Amino acid sequence: GNSGGPLLDSSGNLIGVNTAIYSPSGASSGVGFSIPVDTVGGIVDQLIKFGKVTRPILGIKFAPDQSVEQLGLSGVLVLDAPPNGPAGN
Structure with missing residues (x-):
């Protein structure tokens, strides 16, 4: 191809x-x-x-799409943002 x-x-x-x-x-x-x-x-x-490509990370844990839909929500449901990670800073 x-x-x-x-x-x-x-x-x-x-x-x-x-x-x-x-x-x-x-x-x-x-x-x-x-x-x-x-x-x-x-x-x-x-x-x-x-010798490799490093990509940025957000550093969050989020709920699966199915769980969010079952709750009647849309978008991303953030479950955790560890304080020592990128999102916690």
Whole structure:
């Protein structure tokens, strides 16, 4: 497939990297997803420097969607934000 391949604009400029395609029919046409070129640069830098990509975390514990719906609520129900974690600071 195209995953990992370049996403180019009509002038041939790199604007992203293809990551996935959603196709209800299973064909090679559908909705494509990509990582913007600005994000790719940061990812490549981290891979070269550290050998892995570190993503930020929110540091909360939240209720499963089904539990929230059963309570008649919408959105995210935060159960805990440990005081020494990112959300607790």
